[in-house]
Each structure stands twice: as structure tokens, then as C-alpha cells.
Amino acid sequence: MKTTVVFAFFLLIASTSLSAKIPSEITLATTNWPPYTSGSSPDKPGIVYEYITEILAKNGITLRIERYPWSRAIKMANDDNDIHGLLTAVYEEAPKLLFTRTPVMNYKVNFYTAIDNHWLYQDQRSLNSMPSPLCIILGYGYGSPIDEFIHDEANKTRLHILTGGNAQQRLVKMLEYKRVAVIIEDELVIESYTKKSTNIRFAGTLSDSPFYLAFNPNLNWSRDIVELLNQELAEPENLQRLQQLVSDYTSKQQ
Structure with missing residues (x-):
């Protein structure tokens, strides 16, 4: 009994020390x-912005967000520097960072063309007949097989790469x-950008994939925050809150 109490005491000390980092x-x-x-407004800063802010706040941590071209x-x-990591990312975009094992949520990557273009993505072979140029955003990871297509030197002339701010709107x-x-x-x-626009059409789905949070591994507390988030992002209560946020934001787009 005494050994158990002592062991529990040291576990408590270790836990407190971990959080303090x-x-x-x-x-x-x-x-x-x-x-x-x-x-669309200051009180609606984004699904993930709100979600992660709330999760960290429950653990006594304030989240500050800075926006830049990707x-x-x-x-x-x-x-x-003073930027500790990325709010949303996939491994292919920043392989040197330390990623959470538990995803924040999923996103669905689609192809889009002009309304009078009848090309449709069905599988990797569809890329051979894809009209060009394909417009992408610098630094984005789209998943396989499009990442391989983008990095193939033979396809360089078939790409238009956007850089700078407001990339999605410009896209x-x-x-x-x-x-x-x-x-x-x-x-x-x-x-979010097209609303009821009839000028573009859905042309197939590339993937339904997870994205994560990522931190600079040189921070002496990066593994601690990642472990904390791994646990919090898997909590049923938090997952329920995420669904509420998704519903709230997407219903306003209808």
C-alpha cells in the first residue's frame, strides 16, 4: 500500500512537470x-481556429494565430522563431515538423473545371487526359497521385503555380x-468562395484525407504539446464539439 502511494505521488510530480514545460x-x-x-467575420474565425483554441484553453494555454501565404x-x-508550428498541415507539406498522430479532422480534395469542360478525374490514368494548365498553390500537399504528377519534371509546363496571399480566392x-x-x-x-456560382463544375474527387497540427521539433516542449493534443483530439466530447462547429459553419454557406 505504501509503495503504491509513493508511486502515485511520483506520477503526479511527473505529470505536473510535463505540463509545466x-x-x-x-x-x-x-x-x-x-x-x-x-x-466571414471576427466572431467566426474558422472551424479549426475555434476548435483548437477551445481545446488549449481548457488546458490553460492561449492560442495565437498568424496568417501568411502558405x-x-x-x-x-x-x-x-516565435512561430511554434502550423495550425493545419499534412506531412508532405512540412516533413521536418513534429506532427500529432491524431488528426484534427478530414478534408476532401476535389477537381474543378469550367462549366463547359467535360473532363472528369476517375483514377491516376485520368491525369494523362487532364486539360492544362492545372492551377495549384505553392507548398500545398494534395496527396497521391497528384503530388507525384506535380513533382514530375515532364509535367512542369502543364502547371500554373500560385504564390502570395489570397491564393484560394485567386485560384x-x-x-x-x-x-x-x-x-x-x-x-x-x-x-466558401463560389456560393451559388454556376461558372465552375465538380470534376471528381482526389481524396478524403486527414490533416494534423505540427510543431517545430526543436522546441523543448514540442513533444509534450503533441502528446496533449493526441489525447484531446481523440476525446468524444471534443469530437462532438467539432461536429457542432462544422455544422455551424457549413449551414451558413447554404
């Missing part, structure tokens, strides 16, 4: 990616004005 405020970089990391956000998260405008033939983006993001 995580600062009371952390800063994550992101980009404008509605409705996930941004929204390629710059990735660079800043990798560098040793949609490029397609609406027929300056590009195909774009790829998450369906909720497209709905």
Missing part, C-alpha cells in the same frame, strides 16, 4: 483557408476567367 501561450501559423482557418507559413514554422477567379483549365481544392473551401 508547455508555455501558457503558443503561436501557430496558417493561411486563409475558409472555413477551416478563417471565416509557403511562408511553412518556412516560418520550420525556422527557430477560383483564375478558373472562372478561364485562365486555367483545372483547379484542386477542398470542397468546403470552394463553397
